Amino acid sequence: MAKALSTDPYAILLGHNRWGIAQIIERCRGLSHAEFHKKFEIGPGTLHDTIGHMIVVMHRWADEIAERPMRPRLDGRASYTDPAPAKQLTPVEFMAQLDEVAADFAAVVAAVRADGRINSVRELRIGDDPPQVFTVAAAIIHVTNHGMHHRGQCMNMLRHLGRPVNADLDELEWQFAREP
Secondary structure, eight states: OOOOOOOOHHHHHHHHHHHHHHHHHHHHTTSOHHHHTOOOSSTTSSHHHHHHHHHHHHHHHHHHHHTOOOOOOTTSOSSTTOOSOOOOOOHHHHHHHHHHHHHHHHHHHHHHHHTTGGGOEEEEOOTTSOOEEEEHHHHHHHHHHHHHHHHHHHHHHHHHTTOOOOSOOOHHHHHHTTOO
């Protein structure tokens, strides 16, 4: 018997986000080093850096939502404005990193849902700017929307490399694929 399709919005958002990023990484496996690091005038600039950025953001928001100390950045940079080049990973290494980070993020979401903190209001301060107020639920949705935004950029980069993604990689395609 086929497994039942998800109806829980959070399960759909998290499962689809992980799957969508994995689909982009899979499509990068056959690229040369030069193609994977080719600079485009969009988003973080390269497939490598855009994939890394999506994973780093999920990692950082897991810490923020869980209210735990920020762990070192996965890309080796000191901050988002650090001009140092990101740590160079292969698609295979990114896939392993994605599996770990997505599982952690999902566990954090499950925990805040279970104990009611998903409804909590938090403050976030970026640099010297005044604190901004947000809900944990909005932060979770932000992470998944952020992933969709950057996956679109990756799809455009792949198209320019002559390797178009003939799919939307949206939530319906994730369910069509039986929610892997």
